[in-house]
Amino acid sequence: MRHNSRTVLPGFGLSLGITCTYLSLLVLIPLATVFTKTAELSGPAFWATVTDPRVVASYRVTFGASFVAALVNTVFGLLVAWVLVRYRFPGRRLVDAMVDLPFALPTAVAGIALTTLYVPNGWVGGYLEPLGIQVSYTWIGITVALIFIGLPFVVRTVQPVLDDLEVEVEEAAASLGARRWQTFTRVVFPTVAPALLTGFAMAFARAIGEYGSVVFISGNMPMKTEIVPLLIITKLEQYDYAGATAVALVMLVVSFLLLLTINLLQWVARRRLAV
């Protein structure tokens, strides 16, 4: 049945082959070495490394701060996208371009800039200090840095979906008697929810792996403001390669499970939307 297998989109075999090779070389093989390197440790040694109280505390900081940062980015990213799509104002294109800056800026520069601003005698920190809020060298500072680097993800995933949502749909809701918040919760939000979830997942994933901007603002106090990537670097500097990969492995597995869950949620949401 040769000509039954012909399709109007030829090249499936070839393109899939290249995709698999490419992904293997760039992603799969490097990640596999994390497993092989970790395997140098015995079972109990592995367990002792990854459940060390200092390491456990760093998981909490990394995943906790990343989660909060991704949440904040979801809320404000939606707002930024909304403003950029729905309103016309002078400088709109400039703001639009600025959204991408966290992508381009070396993260260390961002970290240093944020630290300077938020230290107790900095521009912003000076106002927060009397209120009893300290940002730099605390958990809040880490979150601020992670919010900064994660912002573009939500904006850029939600923007095209909002673009697609005609103003007429909102006008229709209003003409049917819906209040503004009803229009938002029942019409706008369900429509952008899948994109919002994607943006959240990307910002979250990016935050988990972030190193450069955080190390400056966090102060790196053991048990308090140490993030997982910092611990990994520390172990590497001590030539504890197996220990470093063991911690990395835990990160990898947890991140993968989280992203998988988010993807499943998204799949459900998209099926419900059925565009």
Added chain:
Amino acid sequence: MSIEVRNLRKAFGTFVALDDVNLDVPGGELVALLGPSGSGKTTLLRIIAGLEPADQGLIRFEGEDTTDRPVRERQVGFVFQHYALFRHMSVFENIAFGLRVRPRPVRPSDEEIRDTVMGLLRLVQLEALGQRRPSELSGGQRQRVALARALAVKPKVLLLDEPFGALDAKVRKELRRWLRRLHEEVHVTSVFVTHDQEEALEVSDRVVIMNEGRVEQSGTPEEVYERPATPFVYGFLGDVNLFHGRIDRGRVKVGASELDAPEWAEARDQAGVAYVRTYDVELTPSSSGRSSIETIVRHIRAFGPVIRLELDRVEDGGSVEAHLPRAQYDKLGLVKGQRVFVSPTSVRVFAGPADGSAARIA
């Protein structure tokens, strides 16, 4: 629920969309706002709905001033050209939306909502499709869902913005007959915007013809078609031939020919344009009097019950279009290049030189 529009003005920047518009829609009627694009008809509809604020003027529903009332309190049903359905909801939930967002004290129970929606689905003949998504429906079906959704809130007024504009010709025709029948069933005061003259004349009780932000004429389809008030209306409704000439003592001189224009008995040698519908002409092989205009047959489109002829005037090369019943055409036995005389049987003369370049406006 009657609608009154008084002295409405609306400008977008320097563009005047509506210029002192007055309009009366008697309760229970189906009214068409007809005009070319940019004539202000959609703006007028959106202001009636409350989707757009007016710069000046009043809107009254049943005598009550609603000018400053927000759209969600106006109790209007609005149907958009591109349906504007909620794509994440089923057809059923789309129609139920207006009932579900009501404040708790006046919100119907789930059972009542179900009954209402099922009733509306029957009305728009989509009973079996309640659980589908809008994306799974055809254009015509989507527009019927949009209509049912608008009717669910029992609007005082139904407003439709080019409701059939995005549909193909055949579906359009079906749907507009269906809309006419539906209107006879539910009898809610309705205003719909269209740029299609045939649609407006066929569906509505009353046609309002708009041009450049003003109402040119309003009346029943027969009135506006048979007695156009302005040259614009004459040209916009149906095919018409224009003859430029001089009006003098009840006659219009067009080249060597003279057409009767008794309503201009007082006029003394002034510029004028005679409007003649393409079917208000008689063709004869030889001159039949002063009003005959000599022409040469340029093109014949001989299909269907009406034969369309394009003729060139011998005098100045101007073009004349004539529509003849087939029997008459067969009797004449016309061929391309033949000489034939055209005598207008019904002429409407407006003073002033219309745009001289347009010999015929369709």
